[in-house]
Amino acid sequence: MTAPTLRTDVSSLPPEGAELARGGPPLRSTASTTSTPGTDMSCLLDVKNLRVSFAGKEVVRGIDFSIQPGEKLALVGESGSGKTVTALSLLRLVQNAAISGKATFAGHDGSVDLLSLPERALRGIRGQDIAMIFQEPMTALNPLFTVGEQIAEVLQLKKALTPAESAQAAIKLLADTGIPEAARRAGSYPHQLSGGQRQRAMIAMALACQPKLLLADEPTTALDVTLRTQILDLLTGLQQRNGMAVLLITHDLNLVRRFADRIAVMEDGRIVETGPVAQVFDQPQHAYTRKLIDSRPARDVVEGRADPAAAAVLQARDLRVTYPLPIPGVRGWFRKGEFVALHGASFQVPAGQTLGVIGESGSGKSTLALAALGLHPHQGQLLAAGQAWSRDAASNKRIRRAVQVVFQDPFSSLSPRMTVEEIVGEGLRVHQPGLAAGQRQAQVLRALAEVGMGETQFPGLLQRYPHEFSGGQRQRLAIARALIIQPQLLVLDEPTSALDVTIQKQVLQLLQKLQRERGLSYLLITHDVDVIRAMAHQVMVLKDGEVLEAGSVDEVLERPQHPYTQTLVAAQG
Amino acid sequence: MTIPASPLSASPSRRAWQRFRRNKLGYRSLVIFCVLVVLSLFAEVLSNDRPLLVRYEGAFYFPLVRDYSEKTFGGDFDTPTDYLDPFVRAKLREGDNWSVYPLNPYGPRTINYFAKEPNPSAPSRDNLFGTDDRGRDLLAQLIYGFRLSVLFGLALTLIGVVVGIITGAVQGYVGGKTDLAFQRFIEIWGSMPELYLLIIFSAIFAPSVAVLLLLLSLFGWMGLSDYVRAEFLRNRQMDYVRAARALGVGNLQIMWRHILPNSLTPVVTFLPFRMSAAILALTSLDFLGLGVPPGTPSLGELLNQGKANIDAWWISLSTFAVLVMTLLLLTFMGDALRDALDPRKADK
Numbered sequence: 001m002t003a004p005t006l007r008t009d010v011s012s013l014p015p016e017g018a019e020l021a022r023g024g025p026p027l028r029s030t031a032s033t034t035s036t037p038g039t040d041m042s043c044l045l046d047v048k049n050l051r052v053s054f055a056g057k058e059v060v061r062g063i064d065f066s067i068q069p070g071e072k073l074a075l076v077g078e079s080g081s082g083k084t085v086t087a088l089s090l091l092r093l094v095q096n097a098a099i100s101g102k103a104t105f106a107g108h109d110g111s112v113d114l115l116s117l118p119e120r121a122l123r124g125i126r127g128q129d130i131a132m133i134f135q136e137p138m139t140a141l142n143p144l145f146t147v148g149e150q151i152a153e154v155l156q157l158k159k160a161l162t163p164a165e166s167a168q169a170a171i172k173l174l175a176d177t178g179i180p181e182a183a184r185r186a187g188s189y190p191h192q193l194s195g196g197q198r199q200r201a202m203i204a205m206a207l208a209c210q211p212k213l214l215l216a217d218e219p220t221t222a223l224d225v226t227l228r229t230q231i232l233d234l235l236t237g238l239q240q241r242n243g244m245a246v247l248l249i250t251h252d253l254n255l256v257r258r259f260a261d262r263i264a265v266m267e268d269g270r271i272v273e274t275g276p277v278a279q280v281f282d283q284p285q286h287a288y289t290r291k292l293i294d295s296r297p298a299r300d301v302v303e304g305r306a307d308p309a310a311a312a313v314l315q316a317r318d319l320r321v322t323y324p325l326p327i328p329g330v331r332g333w334f335r336k337g338e339f340v341a342l343h344g345a346s347f348q349v350p351a352g353q354t355l356g357v358i359g360e361s362g363s364g365k366s367t368l369a370l371a372a373l374g375l376h377p378h379q380g381q382l383l384a385a386g387q388a389w390s391r392d393a394a395s396n397k398r399i400r401r402a403v404q405v406v407f408q409d410p411f412s413s414l415s416p417r418m419t420v421e422e423i424v425g426e427g428l429r430v431h432q433p434g435l436a437a438g439q440r441q442a443q444v445l446r447a448l449a450e451v452g453m454g455e456t457q458f459p460g461l462l463q464r465y466p467h468e469f470s471g472g473q474r475q476r477l478a479i480a481r482a483l484i485i486q487p488q489l490l491v492l493d494e495p496t497s498a499l500d501v502t503i504q505k506q507v508l509q510l511l512q513k514l515q516r517e518r519g520l521s522y523l524l525i526t527h528d529v530d531v532i533r534a535m536a537h538q539v540m541v542l543k544d545g546e547v548l549e550a551g552s553v554d555e556v557l558e559r560p561q562h563p564y565t566q567t568l569v570a571a572q573g
Numbered sequence: 574m575t576i577p578a579s580p581l582s583a584s585p586s587r588r589a590w591q592r593f594r595r596n597k598l599g600y601r602s603l604v605i606f607c608v609l610v611v612l613s614l615f616a617e618v619l620s621n622d623r624p625l626l627v628r629y630e631g632a633f634y635f636p637l638v639r640d641y642s643e644k645t646f647g648g649d650f651d652t653p654t655d656y657l658d659p660f661v662r663a664k665l666r667e668g669d670n671w672s673v674y675p676l677n678p679y680g681p682r683t684i685n686y687f688a689k690e691p692n693p694s695a696p697s698r699d700n701l702f703g704t705d706d707r708g709r710d711l712l713a714q715l716i717y718g719f720r721l722s723v724l725f726g727l728a729l730t731l732i733g734v735v736v737g738i739i740t741g742a743v744q745g746y747v748g749g750k751t752d753l754a755f756q757r758f759i760e761i762w763g764s765m766p767e768l769y770l771l772i773i774f775s776a777i778f779a780p781s782v783a784v785l786l787l788l789l790s791l792f793g794w795m796g797l798s799d800y801v802r803a804e805f806l807r808n809r810q811m812d813y814v815r816a817a818r819a820l821g822v823g824n825l826q827i828m829w830r831h832i833l834p835n836s837l838t839p840v841v842t843f844l845p846f847r848m849s850a851a852i853l854a855l856t857s858l859d860f861l862g863l864g865v866p867p868g869t870p871s872l873g874e875l876l877n878q879g880k881a882n883i884d885a886w887w888i889s890l891s892t893f894a895v896l897v898m899t900l901l902l903l904t905f906m907g908d909a910l911r912d913a914l915d916p917r918k919a920d921k
Contacts, residue, residue: 373819393823400821413812417585417834423813427820465584481816491819 042106044069044212044245045090050101050115052082052089059085061269062101067213067245069106074248074256074277076292077266078500083249086266087215090114091126105129107212128158131206135218137198141190147174147201148186154208173204178234195361196227203234210242217249224360225527225571226564232259251501253292254572257281265289295501297508297534302352302516311386312348313489313521314355314372314403318380319345321364321371341367342545345380347538349489352515354522356536356553358529358568364545365525369493372523373405385488401431404482408494410474414466420477421462424448427485447484451476451510472503476510483514489521496531508534529572533557541565592913599909602902609902613720620677620713623656627665627672657683677701679710681717681870693878693885703887705878711888715895717870722899725782726851732790733847734840737797738833744798745805745836746828752802759795767792775863782865789854797840797847804836811835838914845907849900856896872896 045067052060060082067073077083088094090103092115103114107129114122126132134140142150151173152166161169167186175182177200190198199219206214216235220228236259239246248260256263257277264274265288273286284290325337342364349355359365370376374389374396382388385402387395404427407413414423424444428435435443441462448454448461453476455461458468466474475495482490492511496504508531514520524535532539532553539556541549541564548562560566583591594600617637618625627634627646634641636656643654646664654661657678665672679685679700685708688694692708702711744752771788778784808814809832817831858864859873867874872892879889 370815373815375815375818393821397821400819403819405816405819407812407816409812413816415811415813415831415835418831419584422830426817426822430821467585478816481820485820 043067043104044071044106045247046102046104047090048102048104050086050089050103051099052085052094053098054096059097059269060089063266063269063271065264065271065274067247069212070239070243070245072239072246072248072259072261074250074260074263075266076250076253076256076263078251078292078502080268081266082269083266084217087132087217087247087249090215091130091132092119092122093132105213127154127206127211128209129211130213130215131209131211132215132217133199133202133206133219136222137195137202138190138222140202141198143190146187146189147193147198147205148188151186151201151205151208154205158209169208170204173208174201176207176238177201177204178230179204195223196231199223199227199231200234203231203238207238207242207244210244212244214239214244214246215249216246218251219248220255221250221252225529226360226567228255229258229567229571235259253281253295253501265292291502295505297505297530299534300509300512300516301354301535301537303537310351312350312383313385314347314349314523315383316348316372316381317346319343319368319371319382320379321367321376322379323367340545342371342542345540345542345547347540347547347550349521349523350537351488351521352519353537354515354524354535355538355540356532357523357525357540357542358527358532359542360527362544363542365527365542366493367545368542369405369491369523369525372491373403374399397431401485402488403491404485404487404489405491405493406475406478406482406495409498410471410478411466411498413478414474416466418465419462420444420448420464420466423466423477424480424484426481431485443484444480447480448477450483450514451480453477453480470503471499472507475499475507479507479510479514487520489523492522492524492526494526495524497526497528504531511535529557529569541568589913593909596909596912598905599912602905602909606899606902606906609719610723613716613723616716616720617675619675620679620681620710620716621675622678622680622683624665624672624674627670629665629670629672631669657685657687659687677710677712677716679713681709681713682868683710683713684708685710693882693888695885696887702891703885705875705888706882706885711875711891714870714875715872715891718872718875718892719895719899721782721865721870722852722855722872725786725855726848728786729789729793729851729854730844730848732786733793733797733851734844736790736794738801738840740794741798741801742805742828742833742836745802746809746824746832748806748809759798763792763795765792771858771863780864780866782869785855785858785864789851793847793851797843800839800843801836804839805832808832808835842907842911842914845903845910849903849907852896852899852903 043066047063047065049062049064050060051058051062063086065073065075075083075086085094085097089097089099092099099115101115104111105114105125107125112121112125114125117125141147148167148170151170152163155161155166155169156163159166171182171186174186179185179197179200185193185197185201190201193201199222203219219235220231223231232255235246248256250256260277262275263277263280264271265280265286266272267288273280273284273289280289281293284293319342320340321342322338322340325339326332327335327337345368347355357365357368367376371378371382372384374384378389384399387399389396389399421441421444424447425440428440428443432440444462445455453461453473458464466477469477479490495511496507499507511522512535515522522535524531526532536553539551539553540547541556541562543564549556549560549565556565557569560569612619621637623636625635625637627636629646634645636654640653642651643649643661644651646654646661648654648661648664656662656665664670685700685704688699688704688708689697692704693706694700694704694708696703700710700712702715705711705714740755744755774784774788805828814827814831817827822831855864855871856873856876859871860877861873862877864873865871872895875888875892876896879885879892882888
């Protein structure tokens with residue numbers, strides 16, 4: 001999906017773009033504001049004792065922080081820590097919430113308290129003095145208007161430009177964010193843009209009025225890793241040129257290290273630690289901060305070459321997977337085109353080892369998982385547990401017992417209307433139908449114990465429903481469901497990317513332990529270099545359905561040969 | 574193995590039920606409706622022209638379950654006894670004889686030949702709600718008509734739900750060409766003029782409740798099948814279905830155990846509304862004279878009578894009241910159910 005033309009250096013921006021967008025003389029010299037504390041260093045935003053509660057449940061419990069003009073503050077925390085609610089409540093964009101506290105903001109017309117300002121006055125500040133960009137640009141942009149129109153609307157509302165002027169200005173703003181062919185892109189609808197372009201359009205819209213403060217809520221989380229760096233560089237560049245302050249909300253510590261000046265760590269609605277980035281990373285004071293920084297997954301697997309005598313659990317030669325693609329027009333009535341999601345992939349997963357497959361969205365890595373599971377037809381040779389997938393369900397049953405799967409999203413991978421016992425015991429119903437109910441239950445309990453879940457922690461565990469468990473616990477349930485029929489190979493399709501970093505570490509540790517104890521093989525599919533580094537023995541790099549590079553984890557990650565692998569590793573290093 | 578049901582470990586349907594119970598209006602409507610339906614199921618005991626129990630010259634008789642000849646009670650003819658006949662009534666009160674009559678001593682077809690006023694006669698001590706233009710007791714007709722309407726509505730809804738779920742599930746799960754063909758069939762089938770077909774059929778076949786049920790069922794499943802199809806299309810993509818397929822669970826099992834329970838929300842939500850629509854359909858067909866055979870107690874026919882006898886206000890007013898109450902109860906239940914199953918309102 002990502003066009004190579006996207007990689008734009010901020011320094012190569014057209015100079016006239018900046019001028020028109022500001023509607024005044026170019027101010028690129030303000031780039032130094034961030035590094036040198038000026039004489040006039042009154043706070044841009046000073047938040048005191050901010051509390052937000054929903055229906056009596058306090059989510060933000062009295063936090064204080066301040067942002068200087070031109071400063072980049074990162075608000076870091078895991079999901080549910082209240083960081084997004086904090087940002088939204090500054091603009092009073094949260095619904096049905098009781099907000100208290102004080103948020104003094106030095107706006108265009110003097111200091112105001114954002115939390116007590118009349119709605120009408122606050123509307124003048126939103127978008128004008130404080131702008132916001134969201135995590136998912138696809139839902140944050142209106143699908144029925146072109147991006148140009150949406151940016152122009154801001155300009156018309158806030159700056160009273162005429163439609164013609166605002167359309168021109170919108171194109172300049174888009175060009176500022178490094179979108180190629182900005183004039184043409186301004187006429188595009190959000191769905192016609194790639195993810196990175198959409199986020200750029202969002203940024204253009206947020207910066208239309210040169211806000212003094214930008215609230216960026218996980219601006220890169222929905223993007224591929226190589227794009228993340230680009231968007232971050234873009235934000236840094238624009239921030240320095242405009243001298244605006246940024247409140248970056250994220251869970252990604254790599255991002256913080258790279259981008260922010262100061263960091264505030266949030267846990268359970270409170271700020272537990274705050275300080276300059278370098279200091280907090282080097283000498284974290286609070287236990288939670290240490291836990292967050294320590295959460296980079298550690299490698300703890302059985303090293304060494306695979307036993308050459310043992311047969312590989314999964315073997316593929318020239319694997320090719322396609323999806324039917326409708327052909328437009330009359331020709332499409334008679335035949336279908338095909339979209340090649342994966343071709344020419346040859347690999348093997350040795351017994352007791354992990355093959356890591358790394359790639360971005362659209363690289364064909366999830367397709368590979370489906371093919372390995374026999375859930376999607378493929379061409380070429382694919383032997384799972386020494387046997388090829390066929391159309392015959394009975395003969396596939398033996399392979400199914402050997403090859404199991406854990407999916408990415410712990411919320412959609414467990415049926416909400418089945419109990420834990422039913423979910424985990426499902427495999428036994430299929431593969432050991434003769435088992436008595438008592439024996440089945442004993443096996444279910446054993447499988448649950450193996451993933452670290454027992455009756456002592458969760459009374460009545462077997463009769464519970466998935467909604468009572470957290471993401472990490474659900475992922476454990478999914479692993480137990482796969483383990484109960486004693487498979488040889490687990491296909492792990494992004495098993496931890498929906499989890500918080502500390503939980504991710506725990507789940508990976510569990511997977512490592514299972515591999516050590518049971519000699520399981522993993523086909524690990526991920527976009528995260530850290531996960532690969534912690535888990536994999538062999539690595540395969542996929543892009544656009546092609547294998548770019550393959551080899552042992554040391555070779556590929558330490559001495560990447562292909563330029564794409566190099567950017568991938570660098571982006572997360 | 575049995576765990577006391579804490580509020581935490583309740584199944585989603587159980588939690589929905591708890592949300593439903595919290596809606597007082599809907600919950601009370603459900604209770605009232607159930608009581609009314611159960612009562613109407615025992616309509617024979619409540620409203621009948623035969624005594625429930627007769628003690629006649631030392632022997633017990635059960636006219637409700639058996640026909641007795643008039644000779645049994647000292648009559649002249651070997652015909653079924655007319656227990657409203659003053660002669661028979663007198664006989665049953667002679668000496669030690671006694672008899673227990675239902676609360677409303679008229680059946681739906683009983684004609685009160687002894688009314689003091691011409692038909693339709695106004696409410697009186699004899700006929701609490703008056704009689705219709707043929708001298709039949711109105712209260713009895715309403716009770717039996719309500720029962721017929723509700724049972725008809727239930728049956729029609731049930732058939733529609735079963736057929737709709739099956740067709741929707743097949744379309745949604747199989748997808749592809751099957752889905753395409755089925756969708757086109759539904760479009761063609763749905764564009765048939767239902768009312769004209771009913772008129773034509775009522776001219777060909779002798780009208781009966783069964784024929785009516787069949788004809789309405791032919792068209793009643795389509796709306797639901799669309800919803801079930803959409804749910805199946807959505808749910809079959811979910812990871813838990815993929816995981817089940819990876820485990821080797823068969824297609825029928827996946828549909829039954831995994832997808833169906835997660836696809837029933839629209840079905841359950843629409844149940845009360847579908848039922849009220851079915852009752853309304855039967856009533857309007859009866860009103861037009863295309864519905865149940867003449868002589869069957871029906872709300873639609875009563876409404877028609879009310880229209881023909883505007884001055885007999887008791888006919889139209891009481892029928893209207895019964896109809897409004899039924900539909901209102903169903904609507905309240907439907908509203909509460911819709912709120913209870915709304916995913917956005919989950920677990921407040």
